[in-house]
Amino acid sequence: NKIKDYDGILYSLADSDPLFKNCSKAIKVHEHVNSAIAYKSALEKLGWDKKELKNYERGSASEYESLLSADYIISPSEWISECIQKYYSISSKKIFVIPYWIPDWCTKNWEQRIFKKGEKLKIVFIGRVHKIKGIHLLIEAVKNLSDQIELYIVGACSDKEIIKDLPHNIKYIGYLNREDLKKFYSKFHLFCLPSLCEGSALVSYEAMGFGLPGLVTYETGSQYENNFTGIIVDSNSTSSIEVALKKILNERENIFNWSKNTLKLQKEFNKEKYESRLIDRINEIKTNHAK
Numbered sequence: 001n002k003i004k005d006y007d008g009i010l011y012s013l014a015d016s017d018p019l020f021k022n023c024s025k026a027i028k029v030h031e032h033v034n035s036a037i038a039y040k041s042a043l044e045k046l047g048w049d050k051k052e053l054k055n056y057e058r059g060s061a062s063e064y065e066s067l068l069s070a071d072y073i074i075s076p077s078e079w080i081s082e083c084i085q086k087y088y089s090i091s092s093k094k095i096f097v098i099p100y101w102i103p104d105w106c107t108k109n110w111e112q113r114i115f116k117k118g119e120k121l122k123i124v125f126i127g128r129v130h131k132i133k134g135i136h137l138l139i140e141a142v143k144n145l146s147d148q149i150e151l152y153i154v155g156a157c158s159d160k161e162i163i164k165d166l167p168h169n170i171k172y173i174g175y176l177n178r179e180d181l182k183k184f185y186s187k188f189h190l191f192c193l194p195s196l197c198e199g200s201a202l203v204s205y206e207a208m209g210f211g212l213p214g215l216v217t218y219e220t221g222s223q224y225e226n227n228f229t230g231i232i233v234d235s236n237s238t239s240s241i242e243v244a245l246k247k248i249l250n251e252r253e254n255i256f257n258w259s260k261n262t263l264k265l266q267k268e269f270n271k272e273k274y275e276s277r278l279i280d281r282i283n284e285i286k287t288n289h290a291k
Contacts, residue, residue, distance in 0.1 A: 027071050027072070027285060027286070027289050028069065028070050028071045028072075029070065029071065029072045029073070029074060029282070029285060030066055030067065030069075030070035030072075030073050030074070031073075031074040031075075032063075032066075032067065032073050032074065032075055032080060032084065033076055033080075033199040033200075034080065034197075034198070034199035035063070035080055035083040035084065035087070035197070035199070036056055036059030036060045036062070036063045037056075037059075037060040037063060037064075037083070037087045037088075038080075038083040038087065038197050039056060039059075039132070039197045040053055040056035040057065040059075040060060041197075042132060042196035042197040042219075042235075042236075043056065043132065045196065045236055046131050046132070046196070046236075064088055067084060067088055067090060068088075068090075070094075071094070071285075071289065072094050072095075072096065072285050073090070073094055073095045073096070074095075074096050074097075074098055074278075074281065075095055075096070075097050075098070076097070076098065076099055076100055076199050076200035076221060077097065077099065077198075077199065077200040077221030077222075078097055078221075079198075079200075079218055079219055079220075079221045080199055080200070080221060081095045081097050096281045096284075096285075098274065098277045098278055098281060099200060099223050099269060099274070100200055100202065100205055100269070100274065101205065101269050101270050101271045101273065101274040102205045102206070102208055102209040102265070102266055102269045102270060103205065103206060103209065104270075104271070105178060105182070106185075106205070106206045106208075106209025106210055107209045107266045107270070110186065110209075110210050110211040110263065111211070112211060112256055112259040112260050112263065113188075113189050113190075113211060113212065113213065113255050113256065113259035114255065114256050115189045115248070115252040115253075115254075115255035115256070116252070117252065119189075120148055120149060120150050120169075121148060121149045121150070121189055121190065121245070121248060121249060122149075122150050122152070122187060122188045122189050122190070123142070123149060123150070123151050123152070123188060123189065123190040123191070123192050123215070123245075124151075124152045124153075124154060124184070124185070124187075124188040124190070124191055124192065124212075125138060125151065125152070125153045125154065125155070125191075125192050125193065126154045126155055126181075126191070126193070126203045126206075126207070127154075127155045127193060127195075127201070127203055128155050128156055128157075128158055129153060129155055129156065129157040129158060129159060129162055129163060129172075130158045130159055130162075131159065131162070131196075132195065132196050132197060133193065133194075133195050133196075134193070134194030134195050134196055134217065134235070134236070134241075135153065135162055135194075136162050137194055137236065137237065137238045137241055138151065138192055138194055138241055139151070139162070139166070139170060140238045141238050141239075141241040141242040141245060142169065142170055142245070143167055143170070144242055145242065145245055145246070145249070146167055146168070146169045147169075148249055149169060149245065149249075150169050150170075150171075151169065151170045151171070151192075152170075152171050152173055152184075152188070153170070153171065153172045153173060154173045154174070154175075154176055154181075154184065155174075155175060156174070156175050157172070157174070181206075185206070185207070185210040185212065186210065188212060189212075189213075189255050190212065190213055190214070190215055190230075190248065190255065191204070191207035191212040191213070191214045191215070191216075191230075192214070192215045192216070192241075193214070193215075193216050193217075193220050193222070194215070194216065194217050194220075194233055194235070194241055195216075195217055195219055195220045195235075196217070196219055196235050196236055197219050198219060198220050198221045198222075199221055200220075200221035200222065200223075201216075201220050201221060201222055204216060204220060204221075204222035204223070204224065205222075205223070205269065208222075208223065208224070208229070208262050208265055208266075208269070209266060211259045211262050211263040212259070212262065213229060213230040213231075213254070213255055213258035213259050213262055214229065214230035214231075214262075215230060215231050215233060215241070215244055215245070215248075216230060216232060216233070217232065217233055217234070217235045218232055218235070219235045223265065223269060224262075225261075227254075228258065228261050229258050229261045229262045229265065230258055230262070231244045231247065231248070231254075
């Protein structure tokens, strides 16, 4: 259900649910999973014209109405929390950040990754093939390091120009189901998702569950930590990705260390911990609202 009642708290996942907006008695908590206005801003950076952006303008209006009608907001990442504050001038005191969880099917006893001397760095991008995901930037960075890196692209394609005339070291795989993904994840040293805008990319939690270090942007909304479980790169920057990849190539031991740290996060980001955090926040909201 998109609307849940927690003993006097109305919890909504819907941006424009009439029941949520018209209810005056309950404490209204809205879970805001992404930001339409931030997404629109990212598309503008990619050169989309006004006609193409109209749907996102309508989404921004609905988003604004929903956020204003909420007493409190749950966000899946610090990035989305910052977007809400920046674009809508909503106080940080109304926003609680609760990350998602690593799916159970990703949490087997996977081995730490080892990037051996003489090996090529094998990296995987998993997601929709679209410029909003930064895949075009990743491809350009890998092209410049073609003798040392292999890139595999997994996911449905919505922009065929991106995967046109790929060099020998970059392969487009297409969509994979869960069973095939399980086998596929184990083949790589590094997960890459240099998105320009996400809420908190679910695929990043999958990759963490498999012990894959990440090369991601802050805007991915992931739980990867810079120089601890992976490396954070600048958004919309081929050069930043290339610098990060060169660092990994020159300091191979990072893959092992980051992988070891990533596997430890399985206990921190499981479904039970998520539910516990959510209930704690609900109780905190009740207490604060009563004051």
